[in-house]
Amino acid sequence: MDAGVLVELARQFLLLSLLSIGGVNALIPEIHRQVVEVHGWMTDAQFTEIFAISQAAPGPNFLVVTLIGFFVAGLLGALVSTFAICGPASLLTYTVAHVWDRFREARWRILIQRALAPITVGLMFSAGYVLTRVADHSVGAYVMTAVSAAAMLWTRIHPLAMLAIAAVLGILGWI
Amino acid sequence: MSPRDATLEARTLPDARALFLAFLKVGVSGFGGVMPFAHRMLVERERWLDEREFLDVLSLCQFLPGPNIVNLSIVIGRRFAGPRGSLAAFAGLILMPMVIILALGVLYRVAGQVPQVKGAFSGVACAAAGLVVAMAVRMGRALRGSAWQIAVAVVAFAAIALVRWPLVWVLLGTVPVALWLASREKTR
Numbered sequence: 001m002d003a004g005v006l007v008e009l010a011r012q013f014l015l016l017s018l019l020s021i022g023g024v025n026a027l028i029p030e031i032h033r034q035v036v037e038v039h040g041w042m043t044d045a046q047f048t049e050i051f052a053i054s055q056a057a058p059g060p061n062f063l064v065v066t067l068i069g070f071f072v073a074g075l076l077g078a079l080v081s082t083f084a085i086c087g088p089a090s091l092l093t094y095t096v097a098h099v100w101d102r103f104r105e106a107r108w109r110i111l112i113q114r115a116l117a118p119i120t121v122g123l124m125f126s127a128g129y130v131l132t133r134v135a136d137h138s139v140g141a142y143v144m145t146a147v148s149a150a151a152m153l154w155t156r157i158h159p160l161a162m163l164a165i166a167a168v169l170g171i172l173g174w175i
Numbered sequence: 176m177s178p179r180d181a182t183l184e185a186r187t188l189p190d191a192r193a194l195f196l197a198f199l200k201v202g203v204s205g206f207g208g209v210m211p212f213a214h215r216m217l218v219e220r221e222r223w224l225d226e227r228e229f230l231d232v233l234s235l236c237q238f239l240p241g242p243n244i245v246n247l248s249i250v251i252g253r254r255f256a257g258p259r260g261s262l263a264a265f266a267g268l269i270l271m272p273m274v275i276i277l278a279l280g281v282l283y284r285v286a287g288q289v290p291q292v293k294g295a296f297s298g299v300a301c302a303a304a305g306l307v308v309a310m311a312v313r314m315g316r317a318l319r320g321s322a323w324q325i326a327v328a329v330v331a332f333a334a335i336a337l338v339r340w341p342l343v344w345v346l347l348g349t350v351p352v353a354l355w356l357a358s359r360e361k362t363r
Contacts, residue, residue: 166299
């Protein structure tokens, strides 16, 4: 295994750990840019399929990072990526936890939250846009994405049920 | 003794082992977000926190960068058992999901080229993109028509999704401006 790839994975995810202001899904456009466009570690199709697996699996959704690391550099890549995305943010959290009570009602804290909220929304729309663009190559695919989004917003269907329906339609070759 | 003190007395405080086991269960329970299960475990089942304490911890975890649920395991672990508690809770949280996702990764590598499997994966990929779009819409609704916030969201979207600038630069550009706009709004 090329140690350079591990170092690069670590470097990327250590930085992204501190930039992940809206959860890991908001990082998807940046992760796609890095692993597909900058490094060419995987294709668009592989990227979206890996993301799909991470959504269909139980557990926290930041594990998409684990899977990307695994795909790029095997088991070691998976471990390095996982600890890199959690490490810096966890250390920060550990350090700030005991002074938090003092700042809970502080004006600057509310200000920061007001400021970050719209940026997070922009990042989430970017994630939706990038995933749609790279996953959808047919009319059926766009319809599937639209139906799934609409169903999440206006029905009570469970996300997993939606993914299962899509899997069946995919096997039938309709997407 | 107030009722609140009584519930505090009744609590048994967890050690690292108990934290590990409790978060182990949380890790495998949720699909697409395990926070509701963490809430049930901490507040209803184990009673390590009351509702208010949970919300305080949650607001901290959402405020700081990093996966919220990981931050939660760090804070809860620390509160009851120091650094060992944080490590135990974190390890418990990620152990099983990591094993499961790596097993799925192996499966994908082995069977990913079989036409039916490939079909299933591309189908799920399209639907998964839809889930993210829905999440974005839901979060967008929370901006409640504040003009500057919508403008900032649009600029962030254009820079990241359309121009494809690196996230670091986009954040360095948008965060200060958004902070300035937010501070103006408060003083008015």
